[in-house]
Amino acid sequence: MVSGMAQTARGRVIDSLAVQGTMKICIVGAGYVGLATGVMFAKLGNEVTCADIDESRVRSVSSGMLPFHEPALEKELAKAVKSGNIKATVKTVDAAKGSHAVFICVQTPSLPSGKIDIRPVKTASRAVARAIRGSDDHKLIVMKSTVVPTTTDAVVRPLLERLSGKLAGRDFSLCMNPEFLQEGSALNDSMKPSRIVIGADDKRSGYELARLYRQVKAPIVRTDIRSAEMIKYASNVFLATKITYANEIANICARLGIDSEPVLAAAGMDPRIGSLFLKPGLGFGGSCLPKDVKALRDGALREGYKPRLLTALLATNDSQPNEAIRMLEKSIGDLRGKKIAVLGLAFKGGVDDIRETRALPLVTSLLAKGALVTAFDPMAMPNFIRIMPTIRYAESAGDCLKGSDGCIVQADWPEFKRLGKKEFSSMRRPVVVDGRRCLDPRKVRASGATYLGIGYGLAER
Numbered sequence: 031m032v033s034g035m036a037q038t039a040r041g042r043v044i045d046s047l048a049v050q051g052t053m054k055i056c057i058v059g060a061g062y063v064g065l066a067t068g069v070m071f072a073k074l075g076n077e078v079t080c081a082d083i084d085e086s087r088v089r090s091v092s093s094g095m096l097p098f099h100e101p102a103l104e105k106e107l108a109k110a111v112k113s114g115n116i117k118a119t120v121k122t123v124d125a126a127k128g129s130h131a132v133f134i135c136v137q138t139p140s141l142p143s144g145k146i147d148i149r150p151v152k153t154a155s156r157a158v159a160r161a162i163r164g165s166d167d168h169k170l171i172v173m174k175s176t177v178v179p180t181t182t183d184a185v186v187r188p189l190l191e192r193l194s195g196k197l198a199g200r201d202f203s204l205c206m207n208p209e210f211l212q213e214g215s216a217l218n219d220s221m222k223p224s225r226i227v228i229g230a231d232d233k234r235s236g237y238e239l240a241r242l243y244r245q246v247k248a249p250i251v252r253t254d255i256r257s258a259e260m261i262k263y264a265s266n267v268f269l270a271t272k273i274t275y276a277n278e279i280a281n282i283c284a285r286l287g288i289d290s291e292p293v294l295a296a297a298g299m300d301p302r303i304g305s306l307f308l309k310p311g312l313g314f315g316g317s318c319l320p321k322d323v324k325a326l327r328d329g330a331l332r333e334g335y336k337p338r339l340l341t342a343l344l345a346t347n348d349s350q351p352n353e354a355i356r357m358l359e360k361s362i363g364d365l366r367g368k369k370i371a372v373l374g375l376a377f378k379g380g381v382d383d384i385r386e387t388r389a390l391p392l393v394t395s396l397l398a399k400g401a402l403v404t405a406f407d408p409m410a411m412p413n414f415i416r417i418m419p420t421i422r423y424a425e426s427a428g429d430c431l432k433g434s435d436g437c438i439v440q441a442d443w444p445e446f447k448r449l450g451k452k453e454f455s456s457m458r459r460p461v462v463v464d465g466r467r468c469l470d471p472r473k474v475r476a477s478g479a480t481y482l483g484i485g486y487g488l489a490e491r
């Protein structure tokens with residue numbers, strides 16, 4: 031099928047471009063996904079232009095600096111900017127016009143109803159449509175933003191066609207190509223993906239995108255556009271389900287005086303279950319898992335289907351930060367007037383992202399119970415201060431613990447593992463609730479502190 035496509039007139043255009051070795055690629059949206067995708071294609075020898083409406087973001091990318099914390103990606107971005115393989119601009123239409131392929135990688139945040147906000151997708155689609163209208167070549171347009179199934183067909187395609195006066199599948203190619211990268215390992219996940227999903231409703235579109243990925247070694251899954259959109263949700267909902275299962279088992283274990291760690295480890299040894307994403311904690315946060323579960327639930331409800339599992343995932347996740355508070359109260363009593371140290375504000379260790387962080391409901395509940403909260407995070411503090419300016423912030427983890435009546439570890443930063451006698455013995459009442467099971471319990475206990483791991487804690491009986 032692929033070689034057949036290469037025989038067609040349009041196929042030859044793409045092949046000759048590939049033979050030249052360099053494709054001009056425009057990435058619309060310079061966020062995590064856009065920059066990881068852009069740097070990956072630049073590293074593979076293509077000429078990449080990242081277009082974003084945010085001028086400060088464009089300035090930052092142009093000087094080889096990321097607007098967020100992702101060291102490995104930043105190093106490669108700096109190299110690509112230096113070699114001239116990546117440029118950034120606010121002129122989306124021009125950038126798209128001068129490119130063979132355009133990836134739409136803009137954000138799709140949650141609205142209060144749980145529905146996703148597709149206004150950025152519409153703005154990007156309009157700009158790309160203007161670029162198609164003004165050029166004679168056959169472009170490949172790729173939707174990479176996470177959108178609920180049917181959005182590409184019902185919103186993106188009509189916008190592209192109406193505003194360009196051209197037809198998808200005939201005058202330009204259109205694909206849906208979801209991403210599966212994790213923050214903290216964005217570049218590696220892009221360069222070595224577990225699979226590349228290519229959703230296309232015509233042969234040529236899928237063929238062109240497969241050609242673009244030809245240097246990336248990964249199984250390729252070809253589907254139609256809607257199925258590609260759904261694969262992204264099916265994947266993230268499963269991850270959220272696995273985490274919630276681990277949390278629920280851990281909560282039950284804690285009440286029975288059982289340590290959930292060996293229980294989940296042994297359960298995960300069954301290949302049908304698998305050991306990854308079985309770590310109990312204070313719930314799943316971040317820009318994707320909560321948003322995707324809510325969006326799929328909303329989409330299902332609109333189709334007249336009640337997704338009971340998705341509703342239960344969200345409810346269980348909402349109450350999970352209370353587990354840490356319950357453990358602390360059991361150990362030190364009423365929290366009114368007590369000084370509580372919260373370590374880790376990011377939605378997980380190693381990133382500065384606070385989107386849907388469990389630290390927000392955790393700190394809010396602590397304050398509602400009258401606790402005096404001091405917080406610390408190695409990277410995410412400036413972001414968290416913006417949403418919660420009133421609590422006290424410490425300069426280091428040690429400073430945060432000093433004089434406190436108890437501590438809750440909210441994010442699994444590796445440096446918290448190094449905390450020892452010096453830091454824990456400076457607490458007024460050394461009680462540590464490890465909300466991510468990321469500390470070394472022996473080290474904490476050796477310092478004279480009480481260690482309570484989530485999913486273990488104090489036995490109820």
Ligand code: UGA
Nearest residue numbers: 209210211212213273307308309311314315316318377378
């Ligand atoms: C997630 C998915 O893991 C990626 O595959 C997906 O591509 C991405 O969303 C996306 O849709 O773009 P990410 O948001 O970076 O990636 O976060 P994760 O590493 O999945 O962590 C999510 C949350 O679950 C964090 O709060 C983390 O602390 C928590 N978690 C994770 C657990 O509580 N237990 C675990 O075992 C794993």
